[in-house]
Amino acid sequence: MRLRRAPLMSLLLALGVSSADARVRLGEVLPAHPWQSAAREVVVVYSHDCGDLGPLWQAVxxxxxxxRAVNAEGVTSPAPGGLSAWQGEAATRFSRDLKVSAYPTVLLVQEGRILNAWEGDFSGALE
Incomplete structure (x- = not known):
């Protein structure tokens, strides 16, 4: 029998083991956005040139x-089925206000504040 971690714990472990140098500041309030905030949520900020994000999307x-999917930098790139990506100038401004240094960026947000941030290439397995 194979033991599996709880999905949220797996995501937190993956986000916490980043080799990327995140400039997003923990504890800051998210910039203006079009969705109604949840008590705890995940925000994925990505662009068209991120490559295959399948494993990252699945983990999230x-x-x-x-x-929440945020497609920044003006070139449309779909989010996985069932997610509607926020796109356009406002989405890019959101990314820049966060000071995102690399796409994709994944934020764990609690009550509107950034609890954890991960930026860069995702190649880890969450098993």
Whole structure:
């Protein structure tokens, strides 16, 4: 029998083991956005040139938390089925106000404040 971690714990472990140098500041309030905030949620900020984000999207979706997709930098790139990506100038401004240094960026947000941040390439397995 194979033991599996709880999905949220797996996501937190993956986000916490980043080699990227995040400039997003923990504890800051999210900039203005078009969605109604949840008590705890995951925000994925990405662009068209991130490559294959399939494993990252799966890990985020498996967290069990509401997921917000932000497609920045003006070139449309779809989010996985069931997610509607926020796009356009306002989405890019959101990314820049956060001081995102690399796409994709994944934020764990609690009550509107950034609890954890991860930026860069995702190549880890969440098993």
């Amino acid at each position: 979706l498996d967290s069990g938390l509401p997921v």
